[in-house]
Every structure is written in C-alpha cells, then in structure tokens.
Amino acid sequence: MNRHHAFANGHAANKKRDDDGYRPYSDRADLENKYIWGMHDLVEDEKPEAAFGRRFEPRKKALHSRSRLIRLGLMALGTIALIIYFIFPSALQGSLLSSADTSLEQSDIETLRYYDLTDAQGSSVGWHREERVLLCTPLRDAAPHLPMFFAHLRNFTYPHRLIDLAFLVSDSKDNTEELLSQMLEAQQADPDPSQHYGEISVIHKDFGQAVSQDFESRHGFAAQASRRKLMARARNWLLSAALRPYHSWVYWRDADVETCPYTVIEDLMRHDKDITVPNIWRPLPDWLGGEQPYDLNSWQESETAMALAETLDEDAVIVEGYAEYATWRPHLAYLRDPYGDPDVEMELDGVGGVSILAKARVFRAGVHFPAFSFERHAETEGFGKMARRMGFSVIGLPHYTVWHLYEPSVDDIRHMEEMEAEKREREKQEKENAAVAKKIQDEFRPVNSQWEEDKQAIAGEAEEANSQSDAKEETRKNEGMKKTDIRQGDGTEELSAKDDGDTAAEGEKVKDKKKSNKAGAKKPKVAAEPREDEDDE
Amino acid sequence: MAYFDMRQKRSGNRTTFLGVLLGVVFIYFIYSIRTAPAGTSDPSLRSQSALVAENPLSPPTSGFRKQQKVEGSDAVLPPPPVVHYQLNNLTASAFPALNNEKILILTPLARFYPEYWSNLVALNYPHQHISLGFITPKTKEGNAATAALQEAIRKTQSGPQGQRFQSVTILRQDFDPPITSQDEKERHKMENQKERRASMARARNSLLFTTIGPHTSWVLWLDSDIIETPPTLIQDLASHDKAIIVPNCYQRYIDDKGQEGVRPYDYNSWRDSDIAQEMASQMGPDEILLEGYAEMPTYRTLMAMSAKVGADRDERRLMPLDGVGGTALLVKAEVHRDGAMFPPFPFYHLIETEGFAKMAKRLHFDAFGLPDYFVYHYNE
Secondary structure, three states: OOOOHHHOOOOOOOHHHHOOOOOOOOOOOHHHHHHHOOOOOHHHHHOOOHHHHOOOOOOOHHHHHHHHHHHHHHHHHHHHHHHHHHHOHHHHHHHHHHHHHHHHHHHHEEOEEEEEHHHHOOOOOOOOOOOEEEEEEEEOOOHHHHHHHHHHHHHOOOOHHHEEEEEEEOOOOOOHHHHHHHHHHHHHOOOOHHHOOOOEEEEEOOOOOOOOOOHHHHHOOOOHHHHHHHHHHHHHHHHHHHOOOOEEEEEEEOOOEEEOOOOHHHHHHOOOOOEEEEEEEEEOOHHHOOEEEOOOOOEOOOHHHHHHHHHOOOOOOOOOOOOOOOOOOOEOHHHOOOOOOOOOOEEOOEOOOOEEEEEHHHHHOOOOOOOOOEOOEOHHHHHHHHHHHOOOOEEEEEEEEEEEOOOOOHHHHHHHHHHHHHHHHHHHHHHHHHHHHHHHHHHOOOOHHHHHHHHHHHHHHHHHHHHOOHHHHHHHHHHHHHHHHHHOOOHHHHHHHHHOOHHHHOHHHHHHHHHHHHHOOOHHHHHHHHHHHHHHO | OOOOOOOOOOOHHHHHHHHHHHHHHHHHHHHHHHHHHHHOOOHHHHHHHOOEEOOOOOOOOOEEEOOOOOOOOOOOOOOOOEEEEEHHHOOOOOOOOOOOOEEEEEEEOOOOOHHHHHHHHHOOOOHHHEEEEEEEOOOHHHHHHHHHHHHHHHHHHOOOHHHOOOEEEEEEOOOOOOOOOOOHHHHHOHHHHHHHHHHHHHHHHHHHHHHOOOOEEEEEEEOOOEEEOOOOHHHHHHOOOOOEEEEEEEEEEEOOOOOEEEEEOOOOOEEOOHHHHHHHHOOOOOOOOOOOOOOOOOOOEEOOOOOOOHHHOOOOOOEEEOEOOOOEEEEEHHHHHOOOOOOOOOEOOEOHHHHHHHHHHHOOOOEEEEEEEEEEEOOO
C-alpha cells in the first residue's frame, strides 16, 4: 500500500521524475522534507484544527470587547477634544497652542539678509527696473498741510509699491501725529491696491527747538544758522533710520508743496544725475505780482561767495537770500523762463530742500545734511557742497517748476489786513452812497418830468381857459385842494395823485380817478404803473 | 500557530488608533495654519514679535517673518503696515544690558578669520540684542570671505538659542577697491593710503547708513582682523558712557628669540599736537596727514604708545582723543544719526576714522581712548 500522501490522488505519481532537474531534494521522502524544513506536523495534517470548529466565535470575548471599548472611548475623547477645540479655542490655547506656536515662530524667522549694492545703483528708468524709492518728509506742526500732501501722494505716477515712505514727526504741538497715522492707515487700506505704498515708517523724535515754525521766525536772518543746523539733524535722523540697502533713490519732499507735476519723480529721475532739483517758486496774490521765486538755496558758487567764506568764522553759516551776505551767486530760481524747455539742466553747488531727488548711493557714500558748518554751509546747501566734494553730479532744472505753498508773512498779513480794511471801507462808502441815493429817490419825488408836463398842461390850460367858462375853473380849485390832502398820505397815493396832472385836461377821467382814490380799492395797481414809467425814463 | 492560517489578524485596534491620531494631527495642522497670525495676539508673543518684523522691507537690525509664497502672480499681498518708531525713548546708557539696548556690530570684511568669528560669538553681551553687519568687496577674495562668513553664520544662527544673533546683514560693495592686494606691505604704503582709506571710508558709510535701524543704541566698529577681545568688550566700553570710545589695539607676535610678546598696532588714535596743526595749515586742500610714517613726523600723542604695563595699568584710565582708529570703536548711535560719518575725502586733512573723530567734534561729540584696555589684531 502506498502510504505516501502524495500518491493518494495519483497526480503526483510521476512528480519525482518530472521535477528531477529542478528539485534537488525531491528524492527525499516528503516526511523527510517536512522534517528538514521544520514542518513537523505532517501527521496531524488531516486532523481538524481545534480552531476550525470555533471559527466564528469571538476568541477572547472579554479582551475583544475591551479593546473595542477602548477604541470607542478614544474616538469619543478625540471627537470631544476636537469639538471643544473648535468651539472654545481659547480653552486650549494656553497649554497646547502657545508652545506649538513659539516653535513655529522660531523656525519661521529669517535673520540673515544679503544685498548686493550694485543692484541699487539707480537708473534713468527706475520704474521699469523696479527700483525702490525712499520718500522722506520731515514734519513739524504740519497738520494743515497734510491733506494737500496726501492728495499729492495719491497722484504720484511712480508705482506706489516701489515707494517707501518715511516721516519724521518732531516737536509738533498740533495734531500732526494723529492726523498723519490716520491718513496713512487710510492710504494703506485703500480698496485700490495700486494706491498702497511699500514700507511706511513714522519716526518720532523731538529735538527741542526753541525756534518756532511761523514764517517770520523761520525766515528771519538771525535764526537761520541754528535753525538750519537743527533741520539738518532732523533730516539726518530721518534718513539714517529709514535708508535700507535695497533703496536706489531717495526723494526729499516737503509737505507744503502746493502744485507739483504728478510725474515729478520720473521727470527728475530721467536725467540720471546723482542729485536733481527742480525750480521752486510760489504763487502770490495779485497785488504782490502773481508769482515769486521761493527757494534761493539752489545756486552756483561764485568768486565773491568763496572770498566771503574765507573771511568768515569756522562756525559761520552763509545763508542765501539775505542782504547780510551778498554772494552774487547765480540762483536757479531767477533763471526760470515759464516757456523754457523743462529738460534744461544747470550745474549747482548748493541745493534747496523742498524737492530733491538723489541716488541712494550718494547717501551711502556718506553725503548727508551737515548739522555743522561744512565749508561755511549747513543743511541742504552743505549737502550740495559735500556731494560736489565727493565728486557727485548736482543739477537743477531751471524751467521745471514746483510751486510751494504761499504763506503770507507778517508784513503781507498786515498789508492784506490794510487792504481788507480799505476794501471794507470802500464797500461801506459805496453802500452808504447807494443808500443815500435811494433815500433821495424815495423821499423826494423827481419832479423834472412833472414840471415839463405841468408846463405843457399849463400852456394847454391857458389856451383852454381862454375858451372856457369860470364855472370849470372853480371845480379845478376844489380838485387842487383834494390833491394836497392826498399828498399828505403815503407815497403811493402821492404818485397816483400826481398822475392826475396828466389827465387834468380831461375832466371826466379825473373825476373817476378821484373816486377810485377815495374808494382805495385800486390804489396799488394804479400806483405801480406810473412808477415803472418813471424808471424807464 | 498554524503557518498557513492566511486570515488577516484582527489588529484593527492599532490601525484605528493611528488613523484617529493622524486625523487629529492633520486637523490640528490645518487649524494651526489658519490661526497662526491670530496667535500673535497673545501679549507675550507680541513683545517677542516687536523684534521680529512682518516683512523683509523692515530695518535690517531685526529678523523678519518669512513670507509665504502666494500661488498665482496676481495674488496681492496685504500692504506693509505703518510702523511707528519712538526714537525719543531710545537710550545709550552706561548699562546697556539693563536697558535692553541694541548693539549693531559693523565689520568691513576683506578676509574671514575663524578666530574673529569665534571671538565674536564669545562676546557675552546678550546676543538677542546684537545685530551684525558686514560689507565685502566684490573681488575673488571678497567672494571667498563671504562664503566662509555665510557658513559661519549658518552654523551660529541654527545653533543654540543663546548664541544666535538678532539679525545679520551682508552687503556687497558697489564699487571696486583701489588695490586688489590686501598684502600687508602694499596696503601700508603711504601713497596708497589715501585711496585705500577713502575706499574704506565709503565702505564703512555704505554699511553704516543702510544697516543702522531705528532701534540701534550703539554701533561697535570691529575690524575683521580683530581676533581677541575680552568677552565683556561691549559692557566695558559702554560703561564709560562716552559718545565715542576706543580701546587700544595691540598685536601678539613671536619675536626673534621665539618668545611671545605684544606690540602696538593701530596708530590712528591720537591727541593732536601743535606740529601736526602747523603741518596741516600748510597743506593743500586735498592733502592728508597720516600717522605712523617716518616721512611725516607729527609728534602727536599716540594712544598706542601711552599704554602702561605692570602695577600702573588701569583698564578704566581714559584719555581724550582727536583722532580715532577703526579697529575697535564703540559709538553712540546718535553720533552717527546726527551725521558724523567717515569722510572719504580730506576733511581738515584727515580721512576715514580720523576724519570721523573730527566731524564728531564739529558736532560737539568728544572721543576718548582706553590706553590700558587691549584688543588684539591678527598677525600676518
């Protein structure tokens, strides 16, 4: 009996022989094989496995249900935690979130910045090359000018996102600070994304100026040197805090510019010079001539001024536009021709600060606004001088004009008050004259025409009288009596009464009118007519 | 343990648990992304984020949050916020660490010395108040120095929290240095000095005016070849509460007999003499006075020569100066903000750091030196 299980179905009868080539151990008995390979249970093969019978019964009921319970519990816990987490995020924030957040923050912070300054040289077509411009504006008690300044800001055609704004608010006693931040927030929240500016820094620093900002003290000669030095400090603080390695251009702009081309940044940039300034004028009231050069700080050096500088003390500051220092310098402002080519350039040595476009590399090289007497000049004039000293090009555009706000000086204000008083006086006079004339007209009847008519009437009557009876004459007398009665009444009656003269010749009519006068019903109507006639005359 | 039991084991416990866990983590992740900006409303975080700006346009003296790249080109980022800086509250006092005053360390870098970096990292002023600024020329040497520097920065800034600096800025110079060789002899030739120092002054100014931020209280100028300073350098210099203060710069060397010694290195810190004044008055407007050259005896009082050794030595001894060297130089930020810079042109016949001292004097700031307080220069 073949007890080998492989032969039971007969299929494997020839197996050994068939697989000879492939199975090196096939000559061994299966039992042997199974022994070798550790399949020791061959004999028990056909026995039903104990587990088979209980196949569908849960093997370890207690444990199974426990694990399910645990699973269910965990899921429930997780869901509850999530629900709590979403509904009351604050409940978990203290423990869970903050730790996670700080770790997130640490990995999220970049501390290294790398800049190649050759990328920020500044070119004539900065807006094509995405060159960033820093717009610097020093402010002091400038709240009244801010709305005007922001109107200019909105209108700049240079891409706003490429412009970074920097303001220095110093020693302001009005609400400059609040108004400024309010207007800046509004600007950045503008629905039009092209209105948004780049980085905006507002720097608060008080320098403790004793000099006040009104026109007279600002422009008085004595205060100039110390005032200019303080202004220079303010400008330097602003620039040093706001200039970044990625800036290609710096545009200095005062808040009190009234009229300025929207394209001013591009227009100045196009010249591709290191420092470019436009001509600054200001409009004037008509009685002062309509317009006037404003910024006299843009000039070319002259021999006289050089000689003058030699004679001065080390700390003295030459200020332009004052009779005390006659420098005979050619000023940019005086060279303006309203119809001239706006692209004409002029080399300068000193510049004014109302509107300066400079390449950032000028400031990077160290040129600043000297807060000391640099070659006898300070602030923007010293800035121009220092830039020239370092070999930078400084130009002005004599026929490209930016209009500064006109702030009347004390003299002007006095003059204007005088003019105002004069005007008021004149107006009063005129009014009085008119009143008198009217009074005259109202109170005294113009009788010239009346006299003419009366004359004619008298002439006519005289003729009539010759041919008429005495009886009629008597009625006329009565009439005259009544007329005077009426005249003692109001003006309208008077007028209507005087009308009678016209028709005096026609007795019938006159009587009718008399009646109506007495009745008073038609009075106003009648009164109006002759008056119009009179006016026409 | 029937080996042929092919039924899947009922291991659902673990799978479900993992699934739930993953789900929770995922939902939490989504949620945390959504609420990340809101998280900063926590006051404790806000104080921390005051030092961290929202965008890379911010002052280089603070780190900034990396900006998420927004998909699509027309996606508009919200405009940068309006930032107010209260410079009235800025102090530069004798105890800078107590007032959390920010220090900006500026280094014009020509060569990178690992000793310089390790000395810098060893400074024990709180590193979260220190910002670094470097400017390197765009030459082959400068490139190598920049690469080495970046490697060092990467290591430090990803290292332990206490070692990390608040921020680091690297600038590449936008003009070529006049002499390509940094060779010691070539560098110190007198005729090359004016040009070299003018270029150096420009580099210093470029670095200064672009990195000085609205938070900076002090600026420490530290040359890239200063390899040894006391770790308390900043606190020690600041404790004198002077607008400009300079330690004495020496150099360690090995003399002919093979013995270690020190010798003075930086001669640019001096007190003026009548002879030097006289010489200056006879010079043309573009000529400069230089120190440490036999051809030009100025008879100035050099701080390098005023050092005392032995019992006399007093680290806190001060001497007023008219010219300063830039190897190590601590300046109150207001001096620079008022406009004192390193003139790249002859300013009263002085240039670079010496001209800086003069300009500061014109702005009514005085310079002082510490003749007995040493920092050491690299020996080539």
